[in-house]
Amino acid sequence: TxxxxxxxxxxxxxxxxxxxxxxxxxxxxxxxxxxxxxxxxxxxxxxxxxxxxxxxxxxxxxxxxxxxxxxxxxxxxxxxxxxxxxxxxxxxxxxxxxxxxxxxxxxxxxxxxxxxxxxxxxxxxxxxxxxxxxxxxxxxxxxxxxxxxxxxxxxxxxxxxxxxxxxxxxxxxxxxxxxxxxxxxxxxxxxxxxxxxxxxxxxxxxxxxxxxxxxxxxxxxxxxxxxxxxxxxxxxxxxxxxxxxxxxxxxxxxxxxxxxxxxxxxxxxxxxxxxxxxxxxxxxxxxxxxxxxxxxxxxxxxxxxxxxxxxxxxxxxxxxxxxxxxxxxxxxxxxxxxxxxxxxxxxxxxxxxxxxxxxxxxxxxxxxxxxxxxxxxxxxxxxxxxxxxxxxxxxxxxxxSQVWGVSEPDDHSAQTLDMGPNWNAKVTYRQWQFGMPEWDPENKNGYPEGSEVASGGVAVAKLSDNEFLVAGYHARISFGAGAANAAKGFILDRVEEGHYDAKGNWVFERVWNGDQTDYGLNFAQARLFKVRLATFEK
Ligand code: N0T
Missing domain, CATH: 3.20.20.80 (Glycosidases)
Structure with a gap:
């Protein structure tokens, strides 16, 4: 019945x-x-x-x-x-x-x-x-x-x-x-x-x-x-x-x-x-x-x-x-x-x-x-x-799985994520989105406004061997090849910006590329990325 x-x-x-x-x-x-x-x-x-x-x-x-x-x-x-x-x-x-x-x-x-x-x-x-x-x-x-x-x-x-x-x-x-x-x-x-x-x-x-x-x-x-x-x-x-x-x-x-x-x-x-x-x-x-x-x-x-x-x-x-x-x-x-x-x-x-x-x-x-x-x-x-x-x-x-995360130190110094043998990542703070003032000492604008008080951080979670969920704020992250990949070339294969829906499925919004990735991956605002890392034989 x-x-x-x-x-x-x-x-x-x-x-x-x-x-x-x-x-x-x-x-x-x-x-x-x-x-x-x-x-x-x-x-x-x-x-x-x-x-x-x-x-x-x-x-x-x-x-x-x-x-x-x-x-x-x-x-x-x-x-x-x-x-x-x-x-x-x-x-x-x-x-x-x-x-x-x-x-x-x-x-x-x-x-x-x-x-x-x-x-x-x-x-x-x-x-x-x-x-x-x-x-x-x-x-x-x-x-x-x-x-x-x-x-x-x-x-x-x-x-x-x-x-x-x-x-x-x-x-x-x-x-x-x-x-x-x-x-x-x-x-x-x-x-x-x-x-x-x-x-x-x-x-x-x-x-x-x-x-x-x-x-x-x-x-x-x-x-x-x-x-x-x-x-x-x-x-x-x-x-x-x-x-x-x-x-x-x-x-x-x-x-x-x-x-x-x-x-x-x-x-x-x-x-x-x-x-x-x-x-x-x-x-x-x-x-x-x-x-x-x-x-x-x-x-x-x-x-x-x-x-x-x-x-x-x-x-x-x-x-x-x-x-x-x-x-x-x-x-x-x-x-x-x-x-x-x-x-x-x-x-x-x-x-x-x-x-x-x-x-x-x-x-x-x-x-x-x-x-x-x-x-x-x-x-x-x-x-x-x-x-x-x-x-x-x-x-x-x-x-x-595995997760990593760092908060901006009071002295704004860079941090390294120890991501195992294949990959590593460096997180930096207090920079413009093209990486200044480090690479351009001529940079006339000094540090970004409001950056004297530490507020940044990055959290990374492993989705699969080469894919990572990356959430950050007021920071930059650069990925690189780990010791096991040292003889190979490294490249950011794909950076997706997106979000998770209520059911926990990733919803793709757009690919970040060009200026948005060539000079480093920036979290000038709070952002969420799905990043795929790759190597190539030299
Ligand atoms: C906390 C809170 C509340 C370096 C203080 C902190 C809360 C209690 N106590 O607003 O009272 O209920 O758990 C004590 C901090 C000690 C001083 C440390 C100075």
Whole structure:
């Protein structure tokens, strides 16, 4: 009968992080998805603020809004839950056709308890703060109390139940970040009697195994095993275990991918002292501690607020690992951060999420820009316009094929893409489209206007042995023969400009040739090319 042939809409698979040969993909509706995110300001997590969020997300051309949900707002009175904001958020996200990443602001938000409910904030007996080394009380809650953890966990689990109930078939919410920038400033760890007693206990076997440590009998307390790192490792382990328990309980209800973000340790100064940065957070030096303590946290992710290219690239290197996918959980919204999407994609990044994208009239200079409105959004939007049509194509290539990507260094110096034995490529910046000023020292016009601040980058994905997808902005790329082709002549066989349609098929627009390629391939504007490289026998 007719009725029998009618099928119910298939349930979309739950978002998942998959890993294969050291490469990752975030699967959304069953296929790789690139998060082009925008994170709202901290206090935009109320229905009244949302009307000032969506226009910014639209202007940004983001496919994902990253939004906090605060413990204080969902459980203002202990045991009484209110998820009306989550309801509004999810339903408006659907109307605006974007996905959501939800940030759980609980025990730790920028290491402090500001987003815990009043009944937690004001009760230091039940929910103790940690003790500084000098015996004074820290502002930050201690991770060593089950009372605190279980109270946070109950609210978090309620949130996950609620998300499952209203979104378990549509999958608008694709990822969860339990807590925000955990750790503590001003001290390396909790120095309470309870903490000191735990420090004297044997280091957990899971951590010893992960770090390949085999201490002699009687030498297995934290200080004996880890020496000067002991305090920080202990605090990292304690926080990671605490959050893991919460994440595990949430996953038992509704297993969305889960990650934690890091307020960074300076990647260029390994001697910086824990506490001068957020000690116990997932800084690069304790990523393995997190992996051992928190199997329910899928990955850790950097928050980029140090604009220097050297420091940014160093941080990206630390977080892009065979056992940890790169995801830029936050960056400042100064224009200069936008270009780092290229080096994120070049490291097989699964997403990019700059911070402070709404029109609520708040500019977080100096971490971000002084500008408001469209002026703030535009530099990022220009690059999202380039990558948004690739939100499915790029991450599939990144997962299954090979990708490269570089961002313009602060000093504008040229970069080389190591594309294997057959091909290579050089990327240059701050040039006119015929390659000046380098080849024409007489060039009267100096550098192109606006190029003193680095903004460029190029990302390349391999389509087949000789064919590459090339996306770039404010840069030039010259391909050449690699070592295996050294005896042969090199030629750009064909350069197509085009775009991908909604089904992921390449739509040819025109061939670039003549002046548009003879002097080099230019990305004076954001552009997308399909390039075929060739050699000939000499
Ligand atoms: C970030 C954001 C928000 C080199 C700052 C950055 C967000 C949080 N914290 O606007 O508060 O919720 O995750 C901390 C940056 C430390 C300063 C680094 C200076």
């Amino acid at each position: 007719l009725a029998a042939t009618k099928k119910a809409a298939p349930v979309k698979p739950i978002p998942a992080l998959v890993q294969k040969d050291g490469k990752f993909a975030l699967m959304v509706d069953g296929a790789p998805f690139l998060i082009l995110g925008g994170q709202a300001n901290n206090s935009s997590n109320y229905p009244a603020a949302l009307k000032n969020v969506w226009p910014a997300i639209k202007d940004l051309n983001a496919n994902t809004l990253v939004m906090p949900v605060a413990w204080e707002q969902v459980e203002p009175v202990e045991g009484q839950f209110d998820f009306s904001f989550v309801d509004a958020l999810i339903s408006e996200a659907r109307q605006n056709k974007v996905r959501l990443v939800i940030l759980w602001f609980g025990t730790w938000k920028n290491t402090g308890p500001s987003y815990t409910p009043s009944w937690v904030k004001g009760d230091n007996k039940r929910f103790p703060r940690l003790t500084n080394k000098d015996g004074s009380l820290s502002y930050s809650l201690s991770p060593l109390y089950e009372t605190t953890r279980d109270a946070d966990k109950r609210a978090y689990v309620r949130m996950m139940e609620h998300i499952k109930a209203i979104d378990g078939s549509q999958r608008t919410v694709i990822m969860i970040q339990p807590q925000n920038e955990v750790g503590v400033y001003g001290t390396a760890r909790d120095y309470s009697a309870k903490a000191n007693a735990l420090m004297a206990q044997p280091v957990p076997q899971a951590l010893l195994t992960r770090l390949n440590k085999q201490p002699a009998a009687g030498q297995n307390d934290w200080n004996s095993v880890f020496g000067k790192d002991a305090d920080e490792f202990f605090h990292a382990w304690s926080i990671a275990s605490y959050v893991d328990t919460i994440a595990a309980a949430g996953k038992a209800v509704y297993p969305l991918p889960t990650y934690m973000n890091a307020a960074l340790k300076d990647p260029l100064n390994p001697d910086s002292v824990p506490g001068s940065y957020a000690s116990g957070g997932p800084t690069y030096n304790v990523i393995e501690v997190y992996q051992a303590a928190a199997p329910n946290i899928d990955f850790v992710a950097p928050d980029l607020y140090s604009p220097g290219s050297q420091s940014t690239e160093a941080t990206l290197n630390f977080y892009a690992r065979k056992d940890n996918p790169l995801y830029v959980a936050e960056s400042g919204n100064k224009p200069t951060y936008a270009r780092f999407i290229f080096s994120t994609l070049g490291r097989q990044g699964i997403g990019f999420d700059p911070f402070g994208f709404d029109y609520t009239g708040y500019a977080n200079y100096p971490l971000g820009t002084t500008k408001l409105g469209e002026e703030m959004v535009k530099p990022f939007g220009a690059l999202y316009d380039l990558f948004r049509p690739l939100e499915r194509v790029w991450p599939k290539l990144s997962f299954e």
